[in-house]
Every structure is written in C-alpha cells, then in structure tokens.
Amino acid sequence: MSKRDIKLYRARRLGLGGLVGFACGKLFKRPFDSYLYQQKHYYEKLPESAYPGELGLWYKAMTGRTLENIDNPVTFNDKMQWLKLHDNTEVKAICADKYRVRGYIEQAGLPDLKLAPLLGAWDRAEDIDFDALPKAFVLKQNAACHLNLIVKDKSKLDIEKTRATMKTWLEITFGFEGMELQYLKSPKKIIAEAYLEGLDGNLYDYKIYCFNGAPAYVEVIGDRDLVRHTGYEAFFDLDWNIQEFATASYPIYPKPPERPKNLDRMIEIARVLSKPFPFVRVDLYNLDGEIYFGELTFTSTNGIGRWVPQGTNERLGEMLRLPDGQAMK
Structure with missing residues (x-):
C-alpha cells in the first residue's frame, strides 16, 4: 500500500x-x-x-x-x-442505521442499556427546528461514519451554514468505497441527540468483538485527542487478561486500564445484540457506572486492519465461521 x-x-x-x-x-x-x-x-x-x-x-x-x-x-x-x-442483510442495514437501531435494541429487551436521548429526526435539512433544540446537542447523518457535528453552545452556531452542511450530508450515500453495503439501504435522515458530557471521545470506549453471536475480546480505546487523532488501545479476553495483539491503530496502553465493575453486564449485552450475526463489534461506553450504547460495527476498520503481531489476522479468521449465503441478498 x-x-x-x-x-x-x-x-x-x-x-x-x-x-x-x-x-x-x-x-x-x-x-x-x-x-x-x-x-x-x-x-x-x-x-x-x-x-x-x-x-x-x-x-x-x-x-x-x-x-x-x-x-x-x-x-x-x-x-x-x-x-x-454475501451477508448483506436487512437486519444489518437496520443495525447500521443510527436511527433504526434504537428499535432493534428495544426489541432485544435491554432496559438497562442507555442511549443518548433522541431530540429529533428529519428527512430534509430545511425542516430542522434549531429553535427547539437545547443549548448543546449532536447532529448526525443516520447511515454513515464520521458525519457528526458536536454543538456545545448553540448561540455560537451559524445556523444557515449548518443547514447547508446537513443538506450535503443527506446527499451522501456512505459505504461505496470499500463496499460497506449495510449503509446503502437506509433512507437518509439527520438526527439530533442530546450531548452527554464524556461521550465525545474522552473516556474509555469498549469495543466487544463477537464471533457467531459469542463475545470473545474487548478492545479498550481511550485517552484520545480527537483533533490530533491520538490515543491508546489494548485488547483483553473476557476475564480481563491483556492480550498480546492489537490493530496498530493506536499505541498500546503503557499501563492497562482496570477492569470495569460492570464488565460482565457489558459482555451479556454484547451477547444479546450480536446473536443474529456472523461478526459484529458491539461498541459501548461506561459513563459513571451506566452502560451506554455506541454503535454496532459490522466491518471493523473496513476489513483492512493492520493486525499485529504476525499471525493474529489468521487466528481471528479461524474464530469466524462464515454462513452459507448468496451474494447481494
């Protein structure tokens, strides 16, 4: 490359x-x-x-x-x-959609799993009611990555410029580059969620790798600077033993993070949410002892992660059992 x-x-x-x-x-x-x-x-x-x-x-x-x-x-x-x-299913499209995944979580029966409160959802940028939004909020395109706008003080926001940006976001069909087809099927919306202090990248992000409905590893990413794109990562097994492999996306933690008190509950949540899928990464946050949903990620690092050391890519591949299927279903 x-x-x-x-x-x-x-x-x-x-x-x-x-x-x-x-x-x-x-x-x-x-x-x-x-x-x-x-x-x-x-x-x-x-x-x-x-x-x-x-x-x-x-x-x-x-x-x-x-x-x-x-x-x-x-x-x-x-x-x-x-x-x-070969596994481009409707349920994946629902779960990759930041708006529709809320229904999937509700149907899964996880009353203790928190989500950032939904403040609004719009099919057109012209319909966004900024007057009704609180001082701080987050705008997102529902079926994309990296199309997020954190607003901490609405009084400083250029409303018309933001509306124009949202209009462009609604034109974007994310997922073509790399063929992440789960994003292509969702009707596009702009959603507004409550801004929760601490859920903007400055706390531990627990990414639970699930193979054929069974959680296997927890990747922890934290101490991030979203401007400089820096941070640390570490992988653990379900008993919180640190693993020797990583994605090389960030440096390994010099001192491993402590086991969260509600780790077992996070693992159980991941088990429930991952049940229908050959592979999914269940991304969760732990804020003041409360478990918050992040997202369900089906194509982690778009399938081009730089796994280290050598042999990790093969070992993880052995853990993933592929289903029978037909292309593009």
Whole structure:
C-alpha cells in the first residue's frame, strides 16, 4: 500500500470532470466534495454485478495485496470482505442505521442499556427546528461514519451554514468505497441527540468483538485527542487478561486500564445484540457506572486492519465461521 496507490484509485473514480472540478476548487477556493462527485458520477452507476470487482480494486489500492481468496477466505480481514458481499442483510442495514437501531435494541429487551436521548429526526435539512433544540446537542447523518457535528453552545452556531452542511450530508450515500453495503439501504435522515458530557471521545470506549453471536475480546480505546487523532488501545479476553495483539491503530496502553465493575453486564449485552450475526463489534461506553450504547460495527476498520503481531489476522479468521449465503441478498 502507498499513498500514491490510494490517490490514483480515487482519481480514477473522479474521472476527468471530477479532476477538473477538484482543480478549479483549489484554484478559485470554491468548495468541491470529491466523495459526493465520485458517488454521483461513478459509484451510483455501478451495477451490483460489478461490486465484487470494485471491492478487489479498492482492497488492492488500500493494502497492496490482491484479494485472491474472496471465495475461500482464511484471514479475519478477508472474511470481512466476503461478508460484505454475501451477508448483506436487512437486519444489518437496520443495525447500521443510527436511527433504526434504537428499535432493534428495544426489541432485544435491554432496559438497562442507555442511549443518548433522541431530540429529533428529519428527512430534509430545511425542516430542522434549531429553535427547539437545547443549548448543546449532536447532529448526525443516520447511515454513515464520521458525519457528526458536536454543538456545545448553540448561540455560537451559524445556523444557515449548518443547514447547508446537513443538506450535503443527506446527499451522501456512505459505504461505496470499500463496499460497506449495510449503509446503502437506509433512507437518509439527520438526527439530533442530546450531548452527554464524556461521550465525545474522552473516556474509555469498549469495543466487544463477537464471533457467531459469542463475545470473545474487548478492545479498550481511550485517552484520545480527537483533533490530533491520538490515543491508546489494548485488547483483553473476557476475564480481563491483556492480550498480546492489537490493530496498530493506536499505541498500546503503557499501563492497562482496570477492569470495569460492570464488565460482565457489558459482555451479556454484547451477547444479546450480536446473536443474529456472523461478526459484529458491539461498541459501548461506561459513563459513571451506566452502560451506554455506541454503535454496532459490522466491518471493523473496513476489513483492512493492520493486525499485529504476525499471525493474529489468521487466528481471528479461524474464530469466524462464515454462513452459507448468496451474494447481494
């Protein structure tokens, strides 16, 4: 993998028109959304029959490896790619949707699992009632990653600029790059949630890796600086024994975090939520002793995590039993 390969991959999907638009945006200091242009002019025109080939091209650009074992995957990362194409189910689409997943949690019967209170949901940016929102809140696109806006003081917010941003967010269909197809099926909304002090990245994030409905490992990420993209991570088994592997996304904690008092309950919550899925990562927070739901992640690191040490990718792959299925169902 090289930055040049990634840039070349994305440039080819922009095409000549997109490259001209990008250059003009730079030259005349006009906003140009490269992803949205690729979506409208390339990805949305792809037939579903082309998705496997597109996935292979993306994988090669991102990892430097050819996705040779897609029909008989062995490693955890390669099995993630298989699941993208062969386990694209409606329940996954519901659970990847930050709005609809609330119904899934309610049906699962987990009354003690907290969620950030929902303040509103809108199909159009023009309908967002900012006057009705409190001083602090969070805006999100329901079926995407990284489309979040934390507002701590509404009086300092440029309402019209924010409304224009939300309008753009509603045009974005997240998931084409890397074929994370679970995001493609959801009707897009802007949702507003209550801002909870501490749930903005500055506390421990417990990511529970579940294989075929059984929790196996807990990844802890914390001490994060969201501006500088720094932090620490560590993996534990269910008895809170630290593991020797990691994703290399962050440095390993020099001193492992202590076992949370309600770890057993978090594991049980993950077991309930992960029951229908070959693989899912159940992301939870622990705020003042209360367990809060984060999200359900089906394609952890988009299936291209840099697992260390060598052999970890294969060992995790052995733990994941793939279902029988048909592509694109």
